[in-house]
Amino acid sequence: MKILKKIIIILLCIFLITPVVIFGAGGGNVDTGGGDMGGVIKGYKWTPGEEGVRVTIIDDETRKSVSTPIDFTNVKNPNVKYHFGKVSKIEYKNGTKLIRYSTSTKEYESKKLSKNIPVIIKSNSRKPDMKKIKAYFCDEVFVHALAKLTSMDYKELVGGKYKLLIEPVGYCTIKGERYALTAHEAALYDEQLKGTLRSKMPSFTHKNLPFALFLENADLGFPAWKGTTNNKQLNSTIKDKLGLGIIYFGNESEEEKPPDIDIKPDPTPTPPKPNEDEGNTDTKEYEYRTDTDVISSVLISGRNRTPDHPVNVSFKIKDKTYTMKDIYLPKEGGEQYAWVKWHTPKTPEKIIITVSSNATSETSKIIANVSNLEEKTPPDPKAKDKAExxxxxxxxxxxxxxxxxxxxxxxxTYGEWDCYWVAHWVYYSDGEGGGEWVDEGWWEWKWxxxxxxxxxxxxxxxxxxxxxxxxxxxxxxxxxxxxxxxxxxxxxxxxxxxxxxxxxxxxxxxxxxxxxxxxxxxxxxxxxxxxxxxxxxxxxxxxxxxxxxxxxxxxxxxxxxxxxxxxxxxxxxxxxxxxxxxxxxxxxxxxxxxxxxxxxx
Missing domain, CATH: 2.70.50 (Coagulation Factor XIII; Chain A, domain 1)
Known part of the structure; x- marks a missing residue:
């Protein structure tokens, strides 16, 4: 019987080892591969190895979870003070709201198995191995343990009806308190904190945690990630595309069969130069009416932009260039929209808007599809007409x-950053009864x-x-x-x-x-x-x-x-x-x- 079971597991792994779960190389808090964090900020910290995975069993047909998510980790005592419950990415996508819990009122639970989980989140000292990650979740020991913990029959679990949704979990310090969160939860929490996480610890919450796992092939309603893994990402991108992997049992992705190739982790990326545009090349698209005032916008991000070194964003529309100048971004990092107000032509036209900036922009190209607002006039009513x-x-x-x-x-709702100078005058004596006042003030930012x-x-x-x-x-x-x-x-x-x-x-x-x-x-x-x-x-x-x-x-x-x-x-x-x-x-x-x-x- 044991021999038969091992044969079954080997067959399952043939499917699983095909590239349906892809590991993306990201950067740690201080990581030369993906860009440094600019130093550790007091009260905000992530230590390599402080990680785990959240596993949820998903019905492939309904795309709904059939088990309560379980967090697995190698950490003996995560020592978590705050967490967001056990909610999967697919449940957040279906409308579940983010709720923060204190362990004093709702305990945080995690499971530690006899066999350690391989490295999931990249750091300088810890490099993930894609083959080890796949092999771990294919292993008979893990699948049997999951079936037992979820009270599901093992044969039913591996019968092809279900898939495993796995998400990287990070244990980190935020505002001096210990948290457990997934990449999706970090993005949602950052929205609640109005960008604090992205400004304080972006290389963890917005790069190495979401890039720990992502899809090569679209499935379960989530798109594949085809972009670079070098850059910090927007909250919306993380929620839509990052921080997840999918395990299949005896079947392949219904949306795209993966190619039979050996997948290796991304090579260590070259850090971008200071102030270099890191934006991805995704195209933004608008549908406009003819002869109409419209607004076109891009989301920009960066840090420490002041009146001495502001962000300028230019939009080239046909033969005219419009520039939004003097955009400021906080020292720790932040984002806001840059926009242009313009008038569409009187006849239908497809217009390519080129965007250029001295900061990170979500795109360098906007497609404006300008069309007529067509009226389909009701026919002339007749006395003999009858209802259809x-x-x-x-x-x-x-x-x-x-x-x-x-x-x-x-x-x-949107907004923009203001930047103003806080004067701090200091008197320096020359030792001979004279001296001078020097303004040693600093810049402050306000949303x-x-x-x-x-x-x-x-x-x-x-x-x-x-x-x-x-x-x-x-x-x-x-x-x-x-x-x-x-x-x-x-x-x-x-x-x-x-x-x-x-x-x-x-x-x-x-x-x-x-x-x-x-x-x-x-x-x-x-x-x-x-x-x-x-x-x-x-x-x-x-x-x-x-x-x-x-x-x-x-x-x-x-x-x-x-x-x-x-x-x-x-x-x-x-x-x-x-x-x-x-x-x-x-x-x-x-x-x-x-x-x-x-x-x-």
């Missing part, structure tokens, strides 16, 4: 649809937060030529027209060069189930408080700004809705869906009487 059968019940009666539930994004909010309302009433309208224009018979207006407001505490007002509104109608046809409203007031109304209707005998309801529409609420959009900020576009209603009761034929004319002569 796909929109009616078994009795041929029109079914009023539900409103779309997309609320859009109505708030944007200036910005918020942009979009609000809007729609107002519908009967067209002025609908003489039989009731309730101040809020009740009409079907077949008559309506007037429609949208008022939008953008409130902000940000520089005007980083935000636009609402510039476009598209409206949809219930008789078409809020699809197939739409009307693009025309702007009658521009700016941060803007207004829009219907265009002149070519099917109206009087060329009025009107939309005609269909004669066959069912009695009840008639509810158009509109998408207010093209409010641009460095964080992206804001949009908001609005609606209003008018009551339909009866049809316009009821306003007419056909009969003989009485002889009055």
């Amino acid at each position: 059968s796909k929109y009616t019940d078994n009795n041929g009666k029109f079914k009023i649809p539900n409103l779309p539930d997309d609320k859009g994004k109505i708030t944007s 200036i937060p910005y918020t942009v909010n979009l609000s809007a309302i729609m107002n519908i009433k009967a067209d002025s030529k609908t003489l039989t309208a009731k309730s101040d224009g809020k009740e009409i018979k079907s077949g008559y027209g309506i007037n429609l207006k949208v008022d939008a407001n953008v409130s902000y505490n940000a520089p005007e060069g980083s935000v636009t007002g609402a510039q476009n509104v598209v409206t949809y109608y219930p008789e078409f189930y809020y699809k197939e046809y739409n009307r693009v409203l025309q702007s009658i007031k521009k700016g941060y408080s803007s207004s829009f109304e219907l265009k002149n209707n070519k099917y109206c005998p009087f060329n009025d700004k009107v939309h005609f309801t269909t004669l066959w529409f069912t009695d009840g609420k008639y509810v158009p809705y509109g998408n207010v959009m093209d409010v641009w900020t460095p964080e992206g576009m804001l949009s908001l869906n609005v609606n209003d209603f008018i009551n339909i009761k009866g049809n316009l034929y009821q306003d007419y009487h056909f009969g003989p004319i009485k002889n009055i002569s």
Whole structure:
């Protein structure tokens, strides 16, 4: 029986040793291979060897965890004071919020196996071996131990239905207190701390910990990492792509079969020169409308940028270059958006924006796809028209649809760093009764937060030529027209060069189930408080700004809705869906009487 088991494990490892879990060379706190940390900062520390792995069993079909994650480590006593519970990367991706726990209220648990885990996180003194990492998690001893700890049948575990999600865990000191966290948790916690970890210990939390494990082939909803492992990464990149490996049992990645090659760790990278642009080459892409004010942005990062040595970022758009100057970044390191406000051409075009900077930028190229905002005008309503059968019940009666539930994004938050000088005057005597005052002050940095909010309302009433309208224009018979207006407001505490007002509104109608046809409203007031109304209707005998309801529409609420959009900020576009209603009761034929004319002569 033992011989049979060993044969099974050997077969499993043939699959596992194919390059589906890739180790990425990163840098330690003081690591010449990946760039140094600039010295150890008091209260923030990671010691090589203070590491482990979090293992979660995942159902391959549902992509959901079927076990509580378990942390394995060689450290006898991690001595953790704070942790974030046992949550896997896939659970965070599915919406689980980051919660910090103290061990005084919730104990931190880790398991130490008889066979030590190989080195996972790189440092000067400890170099990971890819083959050893794969072999360890393929080993029968480990798989049996995992099955026992999770109360899962061993044969079921290795039957091909499940995969193992493994994440590097680091034990480090933050603000003088001992923490246990994964790369994903470090990125989430750094967001809560507004960049403190990335400024205090970036080579651990934003490079060597997330690069300990990553995927060569996309799987379980996570993309492969194809970039360099030389640079510190953004929180968003770590959450999306780094700090994970996947183990397969008897099957391969459903998204891409790995090539049959021997994988070796990345060679030790050459440290970048001071102030050298370390940004990756990922392309950023935007979808814009023609003849519109827009904002294009990139996230930049760096450290110790002052008025003496500021960051400047240039955007070359066609034959013009726009530069955002005097950007400051904290001594310990930080990040912020750099942006440009520009106007798109009046005709569709694909524009390549070249970005250059004397700091680290998330990309050097932005693709702007500029297209027309197309209106699909509703057809001319006829008296003989009937509701399409796909929109009616078994009795041929029109079914009023539900409103779309997309609320859009109505708030944007971003900011920028300010830098100011703190004077500290010191008097130096020359020993002869004289001397001079010398300013030995220093630079300080302050984060200036910005918020942009979009609000809007729609107002519908009967067209002025609908003489039989009731309730101040809020009740009409079907077949008559309506007037429609949208008022939008953008409130902000940000520089005007980083935000636009609402510039476009598209409206949809219930008789078409809020699809197939739409009307693009025309702007009658521009700016941060803007207004829009219907265009002149070519099917109206009087060329009025009107939309005609269909004669066959069912009695009840008639509810158009509109998408207010093209409010641009460095964080992206804001949009908001609005609606209003008018009551339909009866049809316009009821306003007419056909009969003989009485002889009055």
